[in-house]
Amino acid sequence: MATIDVTRPHKLPKDDAKKIAEDFARSMQERFEIQWHWDGESIRFDAPHGVAKGTRGAVDVNDSSVRVLIQLPMLLGMLKGTIESKVHEKLAKLL
Numbered sequence: 001m002a003t004i005d006v007t008r009p010h011k012l013p014k015d016d017a018k019k020i021a022e023d024f025a026r027s028m029q030e031r032f033e034i035q036w037h038w039d040g041e042s043i044r045f046d047a048p049h050g051v052a053k054g055t056r057g058a059v060d061v062n063d064s065s066v067r068v069l070i071q072l073p074m075l076l077g078m079l080k081g082t083i084e085s086k087v088h089e090k091l092a093k094l095l
Helices: 014-032 080-094
Strands: 002-009 035-039 042-046 056-061 065-072
Touching (some): 014 035, 014 042, 014 056, 014 065, 065 080
Antiparallel strands (some): 002 065, 042 056
């Protein structure tokens, strides 16, 4: 299993950062059929079916950063670099 771990600093109020994290999760839901839910200050997600089947992870929000942690199944591990760069791009746009 390949792991993507991206942390992006922010200077937003925490509620605004949480809204952005939720927007990020919604975009993944639409594109990759993930299921997600809030668990405290984190969004937990997984993909039980679809093109991202077996992918799971979290979006953690704190006062100064947003961290995206994604565990890719073996088949998607070959695309780790591409997926990681897309995560960086999306966070740069959102934050």
